Amino acid sequence: MSNSNRVSKICPVSNRCGGCRWIDKGYEEQLNVKSTRFRKLMEPFASPEAIIGMEHPFHYRNKVHAVFGMDAKHHVISGTYEEKTHRIVPITTCMIENQKADQIIGTVRELLPSFKIRPYNEDTGYGLLRHVMVRVGHATGQIMVVLVLSSPIMPSKNNFVKALLSVHPEITTVVVNVNDKRTSMVLGDKEQVLYGKGYIEDVLCGKTFRISPKSFYQVNPVQTEKLYGKAMEYAGLTGRETVLDAYCGTGTIGMIAADNAKNVIGVELNKDAVWDAVQNAKRNEIANIRFYQNDAGKFLVEMAQQGAKLDVLLMDPPRSGSDEAFLKSVSQIKPEKIVYISCEPDTLVRDLKILTKNGFQVRKCVAVDMFPFTESLEAVCLLTRQ
Numbered sequence: 001m002s003n004s005n006r007v008s009k010i011c012p013v014s015n016r017c018g019g020c021r022w023i024d025k026g027y028e029e030q031l032n033v034k035s036t037r038f039r040k041l042m043e044p045f046a047s048p049e050a051i052i053g054m055e056h057p058f059h060y061r062n063k064v065h066a067v068f069g070m071d072a073k074h075h076v077i078s079g080t081y082e083e084k085t086h087r088i089v090p091i092t093t094c095m096i097e098n099q100k101a102d103q104i105i106g107t108v109r110e111l112l113p114s115f116k117i118r119p120y121n122e123d124t125g126y127g128l129l130r131h132v133m134v135r136v137g138h139a140t141g142q143i144m145v146v147l148v149l150s151s152p153i154m155p156s157k158n159n160f161v162k163a164l165l166s167v168h169p170e171i172t173t174v175v176v177n178v179n180d181k182r183t184s185m186v187l188g189d190k191e192q193v194l195y196g197k198g199y200i201e202d203v204l205c206g207k208t209f210r211i212s213p214k215s216f217y218q219v220n221p222v223q224t225e226k227l228y229g230k231a232m233e234y235a236g237l238t239g240r241e242t243v244l245d246a247y248c249g250t251g252t253i254g255m256i257a258a259d260n261a262k263n264v265i266g267v268e269l270n271k272d273a274v275w276d277a278v279q280n281a282k283r284n285e286i287a288n289i290r291f292y293q294n295d296a297g298k299f300l301v302e303m304a305q306q307g308a309k310l311d312v313l314l315m316d317p318p319r320s321g322s323d324e325a326f327l328k329s330v331s332q333i334k335p336e337k338i339v340y341i342s343c344e345p346d347t348l349v350r351d352l353k354i355l356t357k358n359g360f361q362v363r364k365c366v367a368v369d370m371f372p373f374t375e376s377l378e379a380v381c382l383l384t385r386q
Ligand code: SAH
Pocket: 216, 217, 218, 246, 247, 248, 249, 250, 251, 252, 253, 267, 268, 269, 270, 273, 294, 295, 296, 297, 316, 317, 318
């Protein structure tokens, strides 16, 4: 464990920011620690394949978010909140964030005074600019800048965009998001496109995906391809299967599976994500996929009641894992294969215990390092019926 009071030579603010607790650990060592932890967790089930790490583990985050404020000398600063406080840790460069995104945020910082735009002050409620979010399409190079404002009225917004674009012509879209609530949520509901299409696209495993300001999209695209590649290898689709992509987000995994399946059903709770998923399917001309907005547990209970058949279940739940209703219905529907993608090994193990009690067996598993320099561990497991 790293000592949180020690200042790293690699990043002077890492101890206060907390975004890369393992910054001083060599990458090989990080992989060893993760691998050992995963092997131990999976001991009751199966022996994992070798962990899949990154060749170049720096600057992998394609979504960068900065909160804006002022320091004691009234200089504009941007960065992240110090853990459990509302003090801003100023960040100018970051070892895990996309470098272009950090440069763009730096330019916004520099432009603000000449446009007389003040950062929002949480205590007083005065000021305009709350956050800036930058998302970069890894394969396409498209870049989206989202300016989160406390009010819909931005003085000389067109000139501001012009100035930003003259420094960074690579920006493809600029969106204003209005968050006028006293809340820790970053994005509000209202949006206005100032430049470009209002979204970017990225390519994953040969499919093109639309990323809106609020869309969920994996933050490490290089590793996501490896993760989805493993999921597809485990699914072993032949073109004859009915596949369910549960907790499908914007439909990425299901769409990648659709080429090699008879048909795919995607289920997702978040309305915006489902909308993106439908657009993504159209964009990629995938006709054998349908999306439903529903709680995955409720949806599966209905499927089980209707006696629906399912060959392969792909599931990628949030950190809290799946739930009883879902797992119970899985044992009634009895798919041939389950591919479980997990971003939280503790809930993965909890859910595997239930599935293995209910007639499934873990055949293969592997950890994929989606977040170098952090403790988080992502994994894929293949289960088949006993
Ligand atoms: N498979 C997608 C998204 C995985 S993240 C991808 O790889 O991009 C987990 C997703 O589960 C999120 O999109 C979240 O909105 C969704 N989710 C959370 N709880 C849910 C529930 N009870 N039912 C359905 N979807 C849920």
